[in-house]
Amino acid sequence: AQKVTQAQTEISVVEKEDVTLDCVYETRDTTYYLFWYKQPPSGELVFLIRRNSFDEQNEISGRYSWNFQKSTSSFNFTITASQVVDSAVYFCALSGWNTGNQFYFGTGTSLTVIP
């Protein structure tokens, strides 16, 4: 079974604070892909990152960083020095090799950055 859990429903932080969004996944596939998307109020999904199961290197892109830990089946996302423009709903998603392109989305975390 494929499943993604985002336990944090809503998070509020004050501007310039760091914030980590949690993502825990379940899969029986040995090859799989993990994704993070941002959904601003406009509704359009914005792709942030893709990581395959064989690449456990953490990644940093500007103020964004991702921590992939296979041992705990987690793929957490950290925003450093948050800004008001970061306010959005963030989705973590899983796609297993044996399920083709099908995505399994978490329930999303709504982030509000307070100026």
Next chain:
Amino acid sequence: GAVVSQHPSRVICKSGTSVKIECRSLDFQATTMFWYRQFPKKSLMLMATSNEGSKATYEQGVEKDKFLINHASLTLSTLTVTSAHPEDSSFYICSAGSSGSSYNEQFFGPGTRLTVL
């Protein structure tokens, strides 16, 4: 990245009418397209998977006669909400998988907000 468009972006219709939503892959061929539905403050719910030239595969609980999906070409899939009712009001998002992709990628359209009066 690859571009997927959706038309219309927003539609308001009367109860009982049918609404067609188009999903196009603009710069790549999409062998597989997916249709999602999203309720306010909720996650994306996969409705169906469509492969070019064959019938769509619907997820459990999704009425195939209510939500007609056609994937007639490698760049176009359509979702028709037949005899729409207020409970069909939602945000519909399509995505397309590239036949040339080895990363299980999906490229998402900007979504269509349907309001049924």
